[in-house]
Amino acid sequence: MSPEIMKYLEKILPALEKRGFILSDEKPINYGIQLKLLKNNDSILLSIYYSVKKGISTVIGGSPKSKLRNPLALIINKPLVAAETDHTWQTWTGTDESGKGDFFGPLITAGFCGNRKILPYLQQIGVKDSKKMKDAEIESVGKHLYAAYFDQIKVITLLPAVYNLRYAELRQKGKNLNDLLAWMHARIIIDLDQQFHPEGAFIDKFTSEGRIRAALKEMKSINFIAQTKGESDLFVAAASIIARFHFNRWFKRIADELDFKIPRGAGALVDKAAQELAVKIDKKNMFKYVKTHFSNYQKII
Numbered sequence: 001m002s003p004e005i006m007k008y009l010e011k012i013l014p015a016l017e018k019r020g021f022i023l024s025d026e027k028p029i030n031y032g033i034q035l036k037l038l039k040n041n042d043s044i045l046l047s048i049y050y051s052v053k054k055g056i057s058t059v060i061g062g063s064p065k066s067k068l069r070n071p072l073a074l075i076i077n078k079p080l081v082a083a084e085t086d087h088t089w090q091t092w093t094g095t096d097e098s099g100k101g102d103f104f105g106p107l108i109t110a111g112f113c114g115n116r117k118i119l120p121y122l123q124q125i126g127v128k129d130s131k132k133m134k135d136a137e138i139e140s141v142g143k144h145l146y147a148a149y150f151d152q153i154k155v156i157t158l159l160p161a162v163y164n165l166r167y168a169e170l171r172q173k174g175k176n177l178n179d180l181l182a183w184m185h186a187r188i189i190i191d192l193d194q195q196f197h198p199e200g201a202f203i204d205k206f207t208s209e210g211r212i213r214a215a216l217k218e219m220k221s222i223n224f225i226a227q228t229k230g231e232s233d234l235f236v237a238a239a240s241i242i243a244r245f246h247f248n249r250w251f252k253r254i255a256d257e258l259d260f261k262i263p264r265g266a267g268a269l270v271d272k273a274a275q276e277l278a279v280k281i282d283k284k285n286m287f288k289y290v291k292t293h294f295s296n297y298q299k300i301i
Contacts, residue, residue: 001028001033002032002050004050004055004056005032005033005048005049005050005056008048008050008056009033009048012048012075012076015075016037016072016075019039019071019075020039020040021037021038021039021068021072021075022037022038022039023035023036023037024036024037024038024043029047029049031049031050031051032047032048032049032050033047033048034046034047034048034061035047035048037068037072039068039071040067040068042066042067042068043062043068044060044061044062044066044068044069044072045060045061045062046058046059046060046061046072046076047059047060047061058076060072060073060076070124073123074120074123074124087200087202087225089116089198089199089200089223090115090116090199091113091114091115091116091196091197091198091199092113092114092198092199092200092201092202092235093111093112093113093188093189093192093193093196093198093200093201093202093235094111094112094113094201094202094203094204094230094233094234094235094236094237094238094239095109095110095111095112095185095188095189095201095202095203095204095236095239096109096110096130096203096204096230096231096236096237096239096240096243097109097110097181097184097185097204097206097243098110098130098240098243098244098246098247099243099247100177100181100206101265101266102247102264102265102266102291103265103266103270103274103290103291103294103296103297104160104251104262104263104264104270104273104274104289104290104291105160105247105250105251105254105262105264105289105291106157106158106159106160106163106246106247106250107157107158107163107180107181107184107291108155108156108157108158108243108246108247109155109156109181109184109185109188109243110153110154110155110156110188110239110240110242110243110246111153111154111155111185111188111189111191111192111239112145112149112152112153112235112236112238112239112242113152113154113192113195113196113198113235114149114152114235114238118149119234121148122234122235122237122238123234125141125144125145125148126140126141126144127141127145127234127237127238127241128231128237129229129231129232129237129240130231130237130240130241130243130244131231131240133241133244135248138241138244138245138248139245139248141241142241142242142244142245145238145241145242146242151195152192152196153242154188154191154192155188155242155243155246156184156187156188157246157250158180158184159250159288160287160288160289160290160291161287161288163291164287164291164292164293166180167180167291167293168293171293178206178207178211179211179215181206181207182207182211182212182214182215183215185203185206185212185215186212186215186216189201189203189216189222189224190216190222193222199223200222200223200224200225201222201223201224201225202224202225202227202230202233202235202236203224203225203226203227203230203236204226204227204228204229204230204231204236204239204240205226205227205228205230209226212224212226251264254289258277258280258281258289260273260276260277260280261273262277262289266294266296270296271296271299274286274290274296274297274299274300275299275300275301277289278300278301283300286300
């Protein structure tokens with residue numbers, strides 16, 4: 001058995017036992033181990049795999065109608081929530097952004113504030129790293145989040161025209177995009193703190209902690225964690241979904257408005273689309289739809 005699976009078992013087995021699952025059998029399988037779990041006279045199989053490329057993955061076996069399937073799914077996902085190991089807060093805010101690497105579209109930062117008690121529900125509705133979700137999933141989960149937690153969500157959207165002005169002002173002061181993002185994250189954290197008074201904030205790290213701390217100077221006492229791959233925390237993941245939810249909707253609205261399909265990112269396909277759109281609407285109007293400091297803008301003839 002790999003050390004990675006052994007480490008995972010050290011986390012998951014106490015959680016299973018705490019929720020009434022009894023380990024009745026185990027056997028080695030290719031690339032992992034299979035557990036047989038008992039609860040309330042029912043049984044269910046859990047296969048655990050490890051690969052260098054994918055890390056730990058799990059598959060729940062048995063009947064799709066098993067009453068143990070959903071409770072087990074909630075438990076096995078829980079150790080993947082960074083909040084379970086990185087802090088002991090009961091209430092906190094998670095923040096993330098969307099659009100900073102895209103030539104087309106706005107820059108959007110979102111925050112989600114909640115209590116640890118709602119983590120199982122977030123897992124149940126499909127909250128996870130938005131980078132691993134399709135647009136249809138983002139739309140569905142985003143709607144669920146707004147339906148259940150509308151007041152606990154804050155969003156700042158800088159549409160391209162406004163973004164371009166703000167970015168130019170920052171450059172004149174010797175600052176850059178990270179300073180703008182630090183202000184956006186901080187504004188959301190401060191607003192949610194004033195409303196809900198959480199114990200801290202978990203930020204998907206995009207710059208140095210010093211820059212974030214400077215942006216949070218209005219609240220010197222605020223606790224925060226800035227961590228790369230912060231979407232492992234479910235509140236950060238919820239924020240990332242909300243940010244992409246709004247980002248996706250901008251693309252759909254503009255595509256309908258201009259009768260023109262706009263690609264994501266900043267590669268060759270984006271250059272081609274930008275040139276075609278510039279011909280359609282005139283380059284002088286492109287500032288309404290793109291981030292003009294990107295090198296892609298200089299390629300438009």
